[in-house]
Amino acid sequence: MSHVSHSLPRPVVYRLPQYLTRVRELRQSGVEWVSSLELARDLGLTSSTVRQDLSQLHMQGVSKRGYQVSRLEAILAKELGANREHCAVIVGAGYLGTALAAHGGLMEQGFRVCGIFDADPDLVGGRVGDLHTQSMETLSHTVKKHCAEIGIIAVPSAAAQQVADELVAAGVQGLLNLAYAQVRVPPSVALVDARLIANLQQLAYIIRNPNGGTAKARIRGKKEST
Amino acid sequence: MSHVSHSLPRPVVYRLPQYLTRVRELRQSGVEWVSSLELARDLGLTSSTVRQDLSQLHMQGVSKRGYQVSRLEAILAKELGANREHCAVIVGAGYLGTALAAHGGLMEQGFRVCGIFDADPDLVGGRVGDLHTQSMETLSHTVKKHCAEIGIIAVPSAAAQQVADELVAAGVQGLLNLAYAQVRVPPSVALVDARLIANLQQLAYIIRNPNGGTAKARIRGKKEST
DNA sequence: TAGATTGTTAATCGATTAACAATC
DNA sequence: TAGATTGTTAATCGATTAACAATC
DSSP states (O other), X not given: OOOOOSOOOHHHHHHHHHHHHHHHHHHHTTOOEEOHHHHHHHHTOOHXXXXXXXXXXXXXXXXXXXXXXXXXXXHHHHHHTOSSOEEEEEEXXXXXXXXXXXXXXXXXXXXXXXXXXXXXXXTTTOEETTEEOEEXXXXXXXXXXXXXXXXXXXXXXXXXXXXXXXXXXXXXXEEEEOSSSOOOOOTTSEEEEOOHHHHHHHHHHHHHSTTOSOHHHHHTTTTTOO | XXXXXXXXXXXXXXXXXXXXXXXXXXXXXXXXXXXXXXXXXXXXXXXHHHHHHHHHTTOOOBTTTBEEHHHHHHHHHHHHTOSSOEEEEEXXXXXXXXXXXXXXXXXXXXXXXXXXXXXXXXXXXOEETTEEOEEGGGHHHHHHHHTOOEEEEOSOHHHHHHHHHHHHXXXXXXXXXXXXXXXXXXXXXXXXXXXXXXXXXXXXXXXXXXXXXXXXXXXXXXXXXX
């Protein structure tokens, strides 16, 4: 019944899925205990960071043995809500939107796509997996009917901000933005950017300027390597 | 001919595409000058951060007027390499891989997909845009022929690490990882994660724990709003 | 001129890392 | 027991913000 009282710092939240994927791998390969040092090596962190993070989750370890994999997985899954199902709508039935709707991985991790929408009348009615593309007029109704929490923006840059506004008006609580454009949302709405082209630009920059950024990046993979 | 001597801190690199998209919008709508305060408001930053960042790019402003939009755009584009063309290969010809290959936005921003690959023989030879899916055996040859700098991982989790290794072996200098799985690369190779499902998990966490994270996130959009 | 805005220094804030006593 | 590993405190590091003189 351990309960994390107050919300975790962003960098920790960012690492939670990393811990979870690794810990699942460990469990699947039959490993029962894992030390902070091992986790750190696997994820490119320091053992100190791992212990701090897990301590914030009230995950208790055992001297000389480390952390119990099954318990750690349970705590991480609970914290990330990986147990319950999340309902999402996708706006944009282009390549990216349909790819996501059809992506089996979403469902596997508890994200159910309960609607896909497009402003283009030619696309409306088209089949996407076991959904049909709906017109934007039906967005609000569908969000409410399914209590969709998450809106995914998969439209061209030019339309991104307007779609964000419509999703917010429809009542979703958080947005995943896949468009190149920056969008703004009211402070009450959560926003996570997965702006692929911006990511490519960052990557191109880092390639051209190696050794870049933080000391962390520079040293990555060298420290603590036993 | 201003030249940024040494590589910028990660957080700044992360903001560069944001500045660039906004500045392009401004130029397109005919705006000639923009102040640090305006940019800050548009992007949810403080004017102080904007001035610090632009100062690191050696972008000089003018008292009382701010920064010249056209000049700023040129400097940002140059710094991000948005002028030159970058060559990328995609591994994984599933929904996501083909969606990216067909995505016009990549080309628009200077990223040319010069090959798409899949381990599944049934997919090899299939048409994707104006490319044909190639077998993994041809990866290394294609990377070398086109001097591809970037490898995009668009395969299921289970295959992600191996694909990462193959891309590195083939000689790409940076990876964009779209798979849910964590991948590790040697320090000489750049890595940017766009792990969509992990992003959705983070989003779900933030939704359930509002006000979360950093003070910045909490205040976002409130400060400096005149 | 008066007022707005830059560029930069100094202060603050927060995250990461080091260090080490406690523990199994 | 001896040694490894946790949990936590303190130190370091780096990024953000505040403040303000310089400037147009």
